[in-house]
Amino acid sequence: MNMGSVNMESLSPIILSLVTFIPAVGGLLILLIPRRDRDIKLFAFAISMLAFVASLHLPVHLHRESGLFKFEIDKVWIATPNIHYHMGIDGISVWLVVLTTFLTPLCVLISWTSIHERVKEFFILLLILETALIGVFTSLDLFLFYFFWEATLIPMALLIGMYGHGRRVYAAVKYFLFTIIGSMFMLAAILWLYAKTGSFDFVVIQNAIRSGGVPGFETASLWLFLGFFIAFAVKVPLFPLHTWLPDAHVEAPTAGSVLLAGVLLKMGTYGLLRFDVGLFPEQAHRNAPWIMVLALIGIIYGALVSLVQPNMKKLIAYSSVSHLGFVVLGIFSFTTAGLNGAVFVMLAHGVATGGLFMLCGILYERRHTYEISEFGGLATPMPKYATFFLVTVLASVGLPLLNGFIGEFLVLSGAFQARPIYGILAATGVIWSAGYLLWMYQRVFFGQVKNEVNNTLPDINLREKAALWPIAVAALVMGVAPLVWLNAIDPVVQRYALAPFTQLASKVVGQ
């Protein structure tokens, strides 16, 4: 026992680098494997599981670490300009890292048979993407952050463009251009901060801004805030920058959709919380009203569009626009409940929507269509599948005791505190979401089997069960024991997002 704890402590400075780079190194090792698809898949699965197991170290030992950021590592990467390899996580990012490592093995499983050609390239891209995603959540140096942020771009675009369906090229190019144009503005803002503070370090810049040591910050802060905001808003995606999302989701291969909805969108909300709110609390507060309005439009608009979608995958894609609206609403409500809820929705949505996309993919493998009208009465030939689908739908709808409920509830209460009308409008989003998801479920699974082909569909096999069980269990556990997560999230939310704001508020009230 004692031996173990010693090992654990010696692990702490390198564990983040390990978790981050295990997938990419594994991905490069795949290059060496001869083109036998089975070996490649097994290896990719082993690597992603290894990363998952390693990442479990982080939440388990989080409380032992001290300081603002845990498991910190800070080494000079490039001396001039002053770029550091600075990584560290807190109660928010730790769960996003785990979410990434949790979903990737499932993505490998779900792609087992649906990817037949260029298998090697697929898994290499998937694993490199995983590293980039984890890197985004662990970087504390703005440059390093931007580095990983951009590094997610090409693997994802290639996954969509090479392995997607129908209009995949259009979707991939659209995704790529939206994101890169957005992030250019962020780069400009980062460089401005560097030019004035001489550092890319998040903590250093944050302290410099708080102590007023940045010349010209008063006039520039709005533009800096917006520079970051555009990059993140595209990723979230916030209405009206969401148009790339339905295309990308519908055309992406299943694993791509899972990571896109599960993790990539969270890069945007995480960025909003960590960098936009973290660095520019005053501007964030000042601009909160219109951002909240955009979030509300997203919630309601996304839900309404979902309601009329004939395509199952597109329906879930638009439901993501709606759910991510909750996250943004929660963040910019600047209440403890809202912020806690926002982070929780991020995680819950990652699990539930990731699960829904996996389920869609399973059906697509059997029927090669996502059209709801093609199905009906599927519960008869595929009872187990229907059960898993129901659990995931209910989690996404926000049924109490499943994970969707806690987050949305907290966000709604936060929004009520901020401004009652926001809460009321957002609450309609919950109702809509119950409507479109359950209606979809009814049309697909209940009633008589209308389409003859569907009678012979095989139910899920062992591999698919192995991919779906973790989702169902996670949805349940997160719903029953949300405090495991909230206990880690809450102190960070209090310290980072609210503290500067309450200072500001007391200043305003004091005057």
Add this chain to the structure above:
Amino acid sequence: MMTAFLHSLPTLLAQAAISIPKTADYMRILPELVLSIFGMLIMVVDPLLDEESSHQSLGTIALIGTLAALASTFCMARYPGTAFYNMVRVEGFSVFFHFLVIAIAGVAVLSSFEYLKVQHIRAGEYYGLILFCTVGMCLMSSAIELVLIFIALEISSISTYVLAGFRRRDASSSEASLKYFLLGSFATAFFLYGVALMFGATGSTNIDAISQVLRSGNVPVLAYVATALMFVGLGFKVSSAPFHIWAPDVYEGAPAPVVGLMSTGPKAAAFAVLLRVMFEANAPGRFWLIWVSAALSMTLGNLGALVQDNVKRLLAYSSIAHAGYLLAAFAAQPELGASAAMFYTAAYAAMNVGAFAVVSHFANAGEKYVTLEDYAGLGRRSPVLAATFTFFLMSLIGIPITGGFFAKFYVLTAALNSNLVGLAIILVLNSAVGAYYYLRIIVMMYMREPRGEVPVTPVPTATGLAIAVCVLLTLYLGVLPGRVLDYAAHSAHQLVSDRSTPTAAAGFSTIVR
């Protein structure tokens, strides 16, 4: 002017008679000597070999020549100082560009092995000219005497004029050569005229002497005109707008490995001259000249590239755009700008030579396959080649872990540090436009079905080596740019610091925060 020169002539001659150049002087031009010797060796050996075997052996000689020149650059670097009556100076700056252009030439030679064989081009003069061109480029980076710079410029230009026309069976190649020659001569005439006016304005053609006059405070009006004229000449060489019209046609017609060479080597050398003229000599009135040209190049280059269907033309427009990004660094504060520009030339060379190595391999006999359509499904037919090409294109877009990213990053940093917010915004917007057309190639390679009739040939060792070198260098500059940047910053500091103060290297660590 002329009379003044004639009056000083006897004393110059007298000096020359008294002080015969020392050995150290020859060491300071060692790479140039080595390259010239190997170039002549190729010309001599060529007639003795039959055409079949000459490809391999002459190419090998040229390669050894460039390697020897690289090695001799190390020797040269140990003899800092001026040589040949203050005409050549060896310092960090010139060593940097020596390395760069010789390396470019080496990779160009490597990627020519296969190309010459496939296209049935005689190897003799081809390799000879590449080496002579390199001599000119090397000399451009170390010359501190405007007349010598002009001669070096001509040496490199004339070689490239000829090289551009080497696909003799193809009319477009001859057209490229002729166009390049006519417009090029026109442009060098502008440069020469600028040199003459500069001599008139300052009474000297030596950069140091000019610098002293121009820094002294009262700048003659003539110097402004001279700066503008010299900029026209050099702007042509680096293909910056509005002197870029020649580039697409020439790049389309010239042999692909030659385009790889001339879109990077002479460009790097011309940028070196531009750095000397603009920063070391402190040319007056340069700011708006460069600002406008940079903004124009970026915009016209990127917009032009959007509609191209020929990959070589597309890369030509892209190189115009990149010249614009590079020029943006010239508008920044001298030290920051010079180091950013130096890093950019290196990164751009690595990725662009690599990209053209791929293009020239893929073009096949008669350069038949150079349209975007021909790249359809390359990711399926030859995955490794497609992956490396994607890597170069990512670097050209400026995506992390590639040299192109840091290059653009340093230029942006330099611009923002110099409060050039407008230019920085233009640069950022242009990068976004640029991403689109590079992406078109990637999309073609990976997301379209291959067309049956385009053949796939295995990559021969030499081409593979050339591409591998470029990939490694691009990756190195993208992951560990520190050393190269430090070196660039150090030599940039030497370059712009006033020669009269001896503490050249002192404040170097404070250059870039």
